[in-house]
Amino acid sequence: MLSYRHAFHAGNHADMLKHLVLSLCADYLTRKDKPLVYVDTHAGAGAYRLSAAQAQKTKEFETGIARLLKADRVPVEVQGFLDVLTGTGLDLNELYPGSPTIAASQLSPDHRLQLFExxxxxxxxxxxxxxxxxxxxxxxxxGFEGLLSAMPPKERRALVLIDPPYEQKSDYDQVADTLATVTRKFQPVCALVWYPIVQRERSDTLVRKLKKLSKNWLQAELNVSEDSSGYGMTGSGMFVLNPPYLLAEQLQRCLPWLTRQLAPEGFYRLDNKAD
Structure with a gap:
């Protein structure tokens, strides 16, 4: 099934959480002058025009990136993220960058990107x-097959983003199964898994499976409303396997602010385990 188009949702609250976490991880991993590969399993189109019919139909960016661009007293972590978006060279009032564009703007000329779509x-x-x-x-x-073919990487350092549309129930199992295989092939991978909160039981089951893969993990969620099965996506989460050691502290500082900006009646969740 290939009906999902991210153009309808570009720049929304889920993108803000996903891309904030991605940019923080990329920032940490690029501090060392060492080889690195970025792998994106569902790379999309690279960038999305906010004036296009798809984006204008939903206008989800208005309660996402548009709010952050107008915000005051921005936490240093979020300001760094906004600086990364600006660094892509796109006019953020017209175009919103996808995950691979954000990663590419942070990686050095010697790093590699493998994008699957x-x-x-x-x-x-x-x-x-x-x-x-x-x-x-x-x-x-x-993208799942592509990720498996890319592991283990010759660089011995990898930042991976797994964010399927979850249109099919099987996507949840495939995410867990694929990442389990990835960790067997390359345990040190820094893997980011985005997931929607549509039916809480499904997302919680996925996270429970992912937590078994490593003694080092982080889970962050941004919920714009209370869980309500059958009424669309009420929030989203990021599960990070082998997260940078600074990530939990960074999100603890900025996630409350981000939630207030994007969803005044919403709530967030942050949990982590470090061996």
């Missing part, structure tokens, strides 16, 4: 977006 419309856009960037390889293939 199966959708027949998004993949050509992804290729055009990264045309001329020698660090980047785009593949029109299943």
């Amino acid at each position: 199966l959708h027949p419309n998004d993949f050509p856009a992804l290729e055009r977006h990264f045309h001329g960037d020698r660090r980047v390889r785009c593949y029109q293939r299943d």
